[in-house]
Amino acid sequence: MMARPDDSGYDPEGAVRSRTAIVRRSFMPLLSVPDVDAVLAELRPKYHALLAELIGFASLYGNEGPMQRRVLEEMSRLGLSVEVVKSRDDEHALNLAARIPGTDPPRHRSLVLNAHADVVPVDPASSWSHPPFAGTVSGNVVHGRGAQDDKAGVVTVLLVVEALRRLGLRLPGDLIVQIVAEEETTGNGTRALVAAGFGADGAVICDGTWPERLYHAHLGHISFTLRITGDPLAASNERRGVNPVYVAMDMVARLRAHVAALNADTVPFEGIEHPYFVNVGSFHAGVWCGSVPAMAELSVQMGFPPPASTTGMMETVEALAASLSPRIMVEPWLLMREPYRGDPAAPLIRKLQGIVQANGSGECQVMSITGYTDMAAFGTPNVCLYGPGGGRNSHGVDEHYFLDHMASVARNLALFAADWCSSPRPELA
Numbered sequence: 274m275m276a277r278p279d280d281s282g283y284d285p286e287g288a289v290r291s292r293t294a295i296v297r298r299s300f301m302p303l304l305s306v307p308d309v310d311a312v313l314a315e316l317r318p319k320y321h322a323l324l325a326e327l328i329g330f331a332s333l334y335g336n337e338g339p340m341q342r343r344v345l346e347e348m349s350r351l352g353l354s355v356e357v358v359k360s361r362d363d364e365h366a367l368n369l370a371a372r373i374p375g376t377d378p379p380r381h382r383s384l385v386l387n388a389h390a391d392v393v394p395v396d397p398a399s400s401w402s403h404p405p406f407a408g409t410v411s412g413n414v415v416h417g418r419g420a421q422d423d424k425a426g427v428v429t430v431l432l433v434v435e436a437l438r439r440l441g442l443r444l445p446g447d448l449i450v451q452i453v454a455e456e457e458t459t460g461n462g463t464r465a466l467v468a469a470g471f472g473a474d475g476a477v478i479c480d481g482t483w484p485e486r487l488y489h490a491h492l493g494h495i496s497f498t499l500r501i502t503g504d505p506l507a508a509s510n511e512r513r514g515v516n517p518v519y520v521a522m523d524m525v526a527r528l529r530a531h532v533a534a535l536n537a538d539t540v541p542f543e544g545i546e547h548p549y550f551v552n553v554g555s556f557h558a559g560v561w562c563g564s565v566p567a568m569a570e571l572s573v574q575m576g577f578p579p580p581a582s583t584t585g586m587m588e589t590v591e592a593l594a595a596s597l598s599p600r601i602m603v604e605p606w607l608l609m610r611e612p613y614r615g616d617p618a619a620p621l622i623r624k625l626q627g628i629v630q631a632n633g634s635g636e637c638q639v640m641s642i643t644g645y646t647d648m649a650a651f652g653t654p655n656v657c658l659y660g661p662g663g664g665r666n667s668h669g670v671d672e673h674y675f676l677d678h679m680a681s682v683a684r685n686l687a688l689f690a691a692d693w694c695s696s697p698r699p700e701l702a
């Protein structure tokens with residue numbers, strides 16, 4: 274039987290009468306694990322189907338609109354009053370936020386559950402075992418771009434909201450749902466929602482972790498395009514001019530040597546052994562073998578630890594380019610993130626780690642990642658990534674997600690939200 278507000282022994286009005294009463298009420302009286310699991314078992318098929326459906330939206334940067342409109346529909350169905358905040362000047366940059374008001378928000382901690390709707394490009398679709406935008410389910414696995422990163426996160430957050438609603442739980446603190454665009458590029462989606470007043474005392478980003486992992490730190494990233502002009506001569510006259518492909522090759526060699534030197538001289542960052550990297554993600558030049566290309570164009574991403582910064586890294590790239598050839602133009606691209614190191618002992622991380630450990634199958638590790646996240650946007654040490662569970666090949670070919678991880682992550686998030694939003698704010702404790 275599900276716990277209802279009347280029979281759970283939990284009385285939100287009573288809970289706020291004295292601080293000691295609040296402190297004594299840990300999450301156990303609020304939610305029982307068997308009750309949460311029972312609700313999640315009931316809801317699971319619906320949310321697995323929703324995930325498969327959402328993978329069908331090719332919500333790349335600049336095309337997030339249809340996916341976000343579908344998510345908005347689902348949030349409205351859950352009874353949420355959704356605010357749409359734009360992060361770009363087009364009809365696709367829709368960032369969704371909904372506040373589930375607490376019964377005593379000034380005195381209790383608020384929590385954001387955040388996930389992102391945008392996905393990264395597919396290269397090439399023909400090499401995928403399953404169509405990347407079909408959401409094919411085979412057994413416990415759902416395939417497709419965004420299956421793990423981060424449409425499973427979007428669906429898990431909605432599942433938590435519906436489970437809490439079904440359990441009839443009224444939390445003392447506000448619970449805020451954020452489903453954002455642009456996480457894979459600018460990070461402006463989450464920033465826009467926080468600036469619009471949807472920040473909180475703590476935030477959990479449901480993106481990119483296995484069920485027994487939390488992420489508290491990530492590398493910095495820069496991205497840029499190199500445009501190199503050539504002399505478009507006939508192939509037989511190539512000695513008379515500059516082939517931009519050869520300049521590009523020299524520039525890439527310089528970048529790689531620079532990164533190798535930095536790594537040789539750098540201590541590991543939060544367990545990441547070689548925290549600098551460079552990746553050439555695309556390289557286009559010329560039209561056929563009979564001509565020297567007029568232009569070579571490369572897109573490049575680099576990662577770095579603190580104290581390096583996006584500004585410093587871009588200046589270094591520009592200096593390397595200038596010292597090699599005046600033909601190289603460096604143009605910054607969308608992805609620019611400072612490195613981030615949160616406090617692994619922050620109350621939110623400790624609390625969530627304890628809940629995951631108590632309900633999971635082993636030790637919950639607090640780790641760093643070589644990727645990037647929206648953690649810094651929340652402006653609080655009480656932030657981390659958790660969920661939506663395991664899978665493989667995010668940003669690669671044949672991305673997929675393990676569906677049986679969703680319910681255990683959702684259970685831990687529901688237990689955590691109930692606990693966090695029932696705790697007094699630190700200034701009142």
Ligand SMILES: [Zn+2]
Pocket residue numbers: 389422423456480481
């Ligand atoms: Zn992600």
